[in-house]
Amino acid sequence: SQQGEEDPQALSIQEGENATMNCSYKTSINNLQWYRQNSGRGLVHLILIRSNEREKHSGRLRVTLDTSKKSSSLLITASRAADTASYFCATDPNMNYGGSQGNLIFGKGTKLSVKP
């Protein structure tokens, strides 16, 4: 079953604008990872944020995590046409006694279109 729910499902912006995607989940997590996928190809790992972290940056990417609200956001600043892709959040759930369960649970993704 899907745990993560991305919002919006689709987003269309102009080059240079910022893109924000949100993800909500249901259970306790060990970490949350964001991925990019271009047209049915493999997933590219973007960033991992642990449950005890609130914010993480990588280049033009900024990820936040709010475990009290069970939500995360991915911000891409100064978007480029090459950022056009689907973006997925994936949660690494905790086992009952803590620790990673070992499998990622993915949302359905946000389809981002960046127009030149």
Added chain:
Amino acid sequence: KAGVTQTPRYLIKTRGQQVTLSCSPISGHRSVSWYQQTPGQGLQFLFEYFSETQRNKGNFPGRFSGRQFSNSRSEMNVSTLELGDSALYLCASSFGRGREQYFGPGTRLTVT
């Protein structure tokens, strides 16, 4: 460092046949996981292997099986193929649980 490789990249099979997909993880990674991606169900977890042991399994029928070898390479097998098995099958490797999972390019399986 070379990424995760998957072979073959594309496969066309007929209903009732079986198929074996292969995955070579990033050097040093001992954990391999498999996922199925379809337009309807999205990305769903199939199996997790670590040091040749299956540690976790998703909610898939017994027709789906896998194994991991001593060099961490992994294979998954689907027997008695059904039309609904048409999907992109993705393999991911990592150092272990709780770490980043890096995905391969996938094997696109079409069942006719």
